[in-house]
Amino acid sequence: MTSELTFRGHETQPMADTYSPKPPKPWLAVTRPIRYILREQRLTFVLIGIAIATLGFTLLPSNQAPQRYSSAIFDSFPAELESSHLTHRPVYNERRFGIQNWNSGGKIPLGLKRKGKRIVVTGGAGFVGSHLVDRLMERGDSVIVVDNFFTGRKENVMHHFGNPRFEMIRHDVVEPLLLEVDQIYHLACPASPVHYKFNPVKTIKTNVVGTLNMLGLAKRVGARFLLTSTSEVYGDPLQHPQVETYWGNVNPIGVRSCYDEGKRTAETLTMDYHRGADVEVRLPGSLTHMDQECALMMAVLLVISLPRL
Ligand SMILES: O=c1ccn([C@@H]2O[C@H](COP(=O)(O)OP(=O)(O)O[C@H]3OC[C@@H](O)[C@H](O)[C@H]3O)[C@@H](O)[C@H]2O)c(=O)[nH]1
Secondary structure (H helix, E strand, O other): OOOOEEOOOOOOEOOOOOOOOOOOOOOOHHHHHHHHHHHHHHHHHHHHHHHHHHHHHHEEEEEEEEOOOOHHHOOOHHHHHHHOOOOOOOOOOOOEHHHHHHOOOOOOOOOHOOOOOOOEEEEOOOOHHHHHHHHHHHOOOEEEEEEEOOOOOHHHHHHHHEEEEEEEEEEOOOOOOOOOOEEEEOOOOOOOOHHHHHHHHHHHHHHHHHEEEEEEHHHHHOEEEEOOHHHHHEEOOOOOOOOOOOOOOOOOOOOOOOHHHHHHHHHHHHHHHHHHOOOOOEEEOOOOOOHHHHHHHHHHHHHHHHOOO
């Protein structure tokens, strides 16, 4: 039988009924890409690409093994601080926890590597905080001061205004705050009796809720956390001088307890976040009755406590 195709206005066209499609060539799927690669030296380019990528991965630093913190840093506290005549209380107690985790950050792409750390200083407009900010700025870090100016003053950090590495946020730490940072120095709290007794509920709230918020931030962004505690955590100590293992003699219902117990709870929270959430923390104590020189020394010690690495 002969099949026919009918075109408008044309005669019927006869078609051969012996149509046979080309036999399939399965090897074409393999040979076609190979021929494509071999053509015009494409193979050479592919090999060069592979070589460059291999070289790049070999030479770039991989995730380093966690480093151990050299205790030498802590052995170098200034001698004059050891023999400070300003207070009979412990001059500078410091507790460090979680030091093995401090280099746990992932690899940062080459172009995005930062020179300094991004650091938040709460209470950075205060007496100790502003000296600390000066040290960190000198070191080349990027500093964000978070302060509600209850006792702090803008003038204390005004000399950094205009520096692109410096930012200031008027914020009360009892409200949550989300920032991308590497380290948090948490100092926000009224420190003198006049100020912390002014609104005791607010004082303890700042210590508890404020510290919770900052620890939550540290946990979320993987930042290292330093809380400035105080020798007031020993209350009316029965032991002199107080060693770090001494737990103190604190009146939980006295007029000073909003500060004493507030800082004690802040210490508890800090340790619980360390143990429970693996946040790397420092708990340095603080001097009482500080003058300018002492605050400066304290700032230096805080920076040493939470080194940049
Ligand atoms: O709720 C508050 C209270 C206070 N602050 C700020 O926190 C800062 C506290 O600075 P202050 O000058 O009063 O106190 P100091 O710098 O002397 O003491 C500070 O460091 C040492 C620690 O032991 C103290 O607890 C800490 O507050 C101020 O800038 C104040 O405005 C807040 O940001 N929020």
